[in-house]
Amino acid sequence: xxxxxxxxxxxxxxxxxxxxxxxxxxxxxxxxxxxxxxxxxxxxxxxxxxxxxxxxxxxxxxxxxxxxxxxxxxxxxxxxxxxxxxxxxxxxxxxxxxxxxxxxxxxxxxxxxxxxxxxxxxxxxxxxxxxxxxxxxxxxxxxxxxxxxxxxxxxxxxxxxxxxxxxxxxxxxxxxxxxxxxxxxxxxxxxxxxxxxxxxxxxxxxxxxxxxxxxxxxxxxxxxxxxxxxxxxxxxxxxxxxxxxxxxxxxxxxxxxxxxxxxxxxxxxxxxxxxxxxxxxxxxxxxxxxxxxxxxxxxxxxxxxxxxxxxxxxxxxxxxxxxxxxxxxxxxxxxxxxxxxxxxxx
Ligand code: ADE
Ligand code: ZN
Numbered sequence: 219x220x221x222x223x224x225x226x227x228x229x230x231x232x233x234x235x236x237x238x239x240x241x242x243x244x245x246x247x248x249x250x251x252x253x254x255x256x257x258x259x260x261x262x263x264x265x266x267x268x269x270x271x272x273x274x275x276x277x278x279x280x281x282x283x284x285x286x287x288x289x290x291x292x293x294x295x296x297x298x299x300x301x302x303x304x305x306x307x308x309x310x311x312x313x314x315x316x317x318x319x320x321x322x323x324x325x326x327x328x329x330x331x332x333x334x335x336x337x338x339x340x341x342x343x344x345x346x347x348x349x350x351x352x353x354x355x356x357x358x359x360x361x362x363x364x365x366x367x368x369x370x371x372x373x374x375x376x377x378x379x380x381x382x383x384x385x386x387x388x389x390x391x392x393x394x395x396x397x398x399x400x401x402x403x404x405x406x407x408x409x410x411x412x413x414x415x416x417x418x419x420x421x422x423x424x425x426x427x428x429x430x431x432x433x434x435x436x437x438x439x440x441x442x443x444x445x446x447x448x449x450x451x452x453x454x455x456x457x458x459x460x461x462x463x464x465x466x467x468x469x470x471x472x473x474x475x476x477x478x479x480x481x482x483x484x485x486x487x488x489x490x491x492x493x494x495x496x497x498x499x500x501x502x503x504x505x506x507x508x509x510x511x512x513x514x515x516x517x518x519x520x521x522x523x524x525x526x527x528x529x530x531x532x533x534x535x536x537x538x539x540x541x542x543x544x545x546x547x548x549x550x551x552x553x554x555x556x557x558x559x560x561x562x563x564x
Contacts, residue, residue, distance in 0.1 A: 219532070219557065220532070220557055220560035220561045220564050221564045222527075222528045222529040222532055222560065222564075223528075223529070224564045225527075225528035225560070225563050225564060226563075227527070229563055230521065230527065230528060230531070231518055231521075232563075233528060233531060233559070233560070233563045234514065234517040234518055234521060234531055235317070235318065235514050235517075235518070236318060236559055236563075237318065237531060237532075237535045237556060237559045237560070238318050238319075238320040238535065238552055238555045238556050238559060239317075239318060239319055239320065239501075239513065239534075239535045239538050240319065240320060240321040240322070240323070240500070240538035240539055240541070240542040240552070241314060241317075241319045241321070241322045241323070241502055241503065241513050241538070242323045242444065242467070242469045242500055242502055242538060242541055242542060243325070243446050243447075243469035243470075243471055243500075243502035243503075243504055244310065244322065244323075244324055244325065244502060244503055244504065244505075244506070244513075245290075245325045245326070245327065245365070245395065245504065245505050246306060246307055246310060246324050246325065246326050246345060247290065247293070247294045247297075247306075247326070247327055247330065247505075248290060248504060248505025248506065248507060248508055248509075249306065249307075249309065249310035249313075249505070249506055249507050250293055250294065250296075250297075250306055250507055251309070251507045252271040252274045252275050252507070253271055254305065254306065254309060255274065255293050255296050256270075256271055256274075258296040258297065258298075258302050258305075259296045261302075262296060262298045262299070262302070264295060264296045264298070266292075266295075266296065267292075277289060278477075278508055280477055280478055280479070280508075281479055282427065282478060282479055283397065283398065283426065283427050283478050284397055286477070286478055286505070286508060287396060287397060289508075290505065290508060291330055294327075294330050294331070295334065297331060297336070298336060298340075299340065299344075300340045300343050300344035300347075301344065302344065303340065303341055303343075303344025303345050303348075304344040304345070304347050304348045306348075307324070307344070307345045307348030307349065308348045308351065308352075310322075310324070310506075311348055311349070311351075311352040311356055311358050311360060312356065313506070313512045314352075314356075314358050314360075314512070314513065315352070315356040315357065315358050316512075316514075317512055317513045317514040318514075319358055319513060320357075320358065320359060320552050320555070321358070321359045321360075321538075321539070321542050321544060321548075321552065322352075322358055322359070322360040322361075323360075323361055323362075323363055323390070323391075323542065323543060324345070324349070324360060324361070324362050324363065325362075325363050325364075325365045325393055325395065326341065326342075326345055326362055326363075326364060326365065327365050327367060327395065327396075328341050328342075328364060328378055328381070328382065329366070329367045329370060329374065329378055330367070332378065332381065338378075338381040338382055338385065339384075339385065342362070342382065342385040342388050342389070343385075343388075345362055345388075346362060346385075346388040346389075348360075349361060349362060359544075359548070361389070361390045361543070362388060362389040362390065363389060363390060363391045363392065363393050363419070363421065364378075364382055364389050364391070364392050364393070365392065365393040365394060365395045365396075366378060366379075366392065366393070366394050366395075366406060366409065367395065367396040368394050368395065368396050368397065368398065368401040368405065368406065368423075369396045369397040369401055370396075372405055372406050372408060372409050375406060375409045376408075376409050376412070379392075379409060379412065379413065383416075386416070389418075390418070390419050390543055391413075391418045391419025391420060391421060391543065392410070392413045392418050392419075392420060392421075393420075393421045393422060393423070393446065394406055394410075394421075394422035394423055394436075394440070395423045395446070398423060398424070398426055398427050398428040398432065399427055399428050402428070402431075402432055402435060403422055403424060403432055403435040403436045403439055403440045404435055404439050406422075406440065407439050407440065410422075410439075410440040410441070410442075414441060419443055419543050420440060420441060420442045420443055421442050421443060421444045421445070421446055421469075422436040422440050422442045422445065422446060423445075423446040423447055424436035424442075424445050424446070424447065424448060425445065425447055425448040425449060425450035425451050426446070426447035426448075426449065426450070426475075426478075426480065427450075427478075427480065428450065429450060429453075430450055430451055430453050430454035430457050433445055433448055433450070433451050433454075433457055433461075434457060437460075437466065443466075443467075443543075444466065444467040444468070444469060444541055445461075445466060445467070445468050445469070446468075446469045447468070447469065447470065447471065447475075448461070448468035448469075448470070449468070449470060449475060449480065449481075449487075449488055449492075451468070451492075451497075452488050452491060452492070452495075458495050458497070461495075461497050461498075462495055462496040462497050465497075465498045465540070466497075466498065467498040467499075467500060467537065467540070467541030468492060468497055468498065468499045468500065469500050469502045469541070470489055470492065470499050470500060470501060470502065471501075471502045471503060471504035471509075471516065472484060472487050472489060472501065472516050472519065472520040473503065473504070473506075473509040473510055473511050473515065473516050473519060473520075474503070474504035474505060474509045475487060476509075477508070477509040477510065478509075483523070484519060484520060484523035484524070485523045485524060487520060487523065487524060489501070489520055489524065489526070490524050490525075490526055490530070493526075493530060493533055493534070498537045498540055498541055499534065499537060500534060500537050500538045500541055501513070501516050501517055501520065501534050501538075502516065503515075503516050517531070517534075528560070528563075532556070532560055535556050536553060536556060539552045539553055539556070
């Protein structure tokens with residue numbers, strides 16, 4: 219491990235930008251920038267209820283998760299053709315390359331599209347084509363994770379899984395997202411059990427707005443390998459002890475939590491507390507087009523607000539590779555690159 223105490227504090231922002239990292243919690247539909255929404259609306263002749271990019275951006279004033287989801291699903295309505303899904307993912311992957319994201323595990327919400335008559339094949343093929351191109355043209359290793367919408371039924375999730383199975387080679391796992399409170403993990407116990415039998419990786423959003431009980435059941439009922447958000451876990455000391463002992467990764471999204479009023483100020487974000495308690499916390503962007511920043515913006519702003527230092531930066535980047543669904547050879551390679559970057563700043 220490099221000597222982290224010898225990093226000049228003034229160099230921290232540059233170090234945060236330059237260090238290699240994995241992004242494990244990014245909804246590709248949440249990377250759709252207003253400019254691209256308008257361009258796709260014109261290209262596809264889809265009407266949107268905003269007169270301009272500026273007017274749409276002004277509507278991004280959220281009070282909670284649901285107030286965001288309503289506008290996020292509306293924005294996705296401009297996506298119709300395979301090329302639209304490619305263009306959206308390619309734009310994100312270029313931003314990721316710029317932020318030195320070495321590995322991206324990208325969520326997509328097929329039900330948002332299949333409910334509008336877009337086929338699963340259109341969605342998966344367009345997104346996967348962008349991921350494949352990113353490996354050769356951008357040096358970003360990207361894979362897809364299919365998310366079930368938890369405000370819909372488990373039956374609907376099973377139907378979605380059936381539609382996706384012909385494309386099993388194009389996604390590595392499943393997740394659970396959308397409106398959390400009132401839709402506990404237990405609702406999806408059977409479909410997650412089936413996905414486990416199929417050898418898919420399992421993750422779920424839990425403890426974003428919902429209680430620690432949802433984190434417990436994501437672990438015990440769904441048997442997830444990572445918890446998305448999980449910041450409410452600090453309310454439950456026994457849960458914190460379990461997360462630390464088992465090194466269950468939490469994919470934390472600081473700017474998302476700020477914009478959705480999970481924390482009233484970034485200065486009060488509990489990321490330093492999660493690290494201090496020995497949890498495998500990571501930093502991620504969630505829905506960067508809606509929350510005011512991509513991955514490096516999340517690092518820069520949460521570090522500036524909380525006073526975290528180089529040793530926290532190292533731990534967070536290292537955690538991201540520990541938590542990534544990659545083989546040991548890739549993990550060793552990325553951590554070696556991380557160590558080299560830190561050594562060059564010492
Ligand atoms: N879908 C997109 N972003 C989400 C979030 N932060 N929580 C739950 N579902 C989401
Ligand atoms: Zn999310």
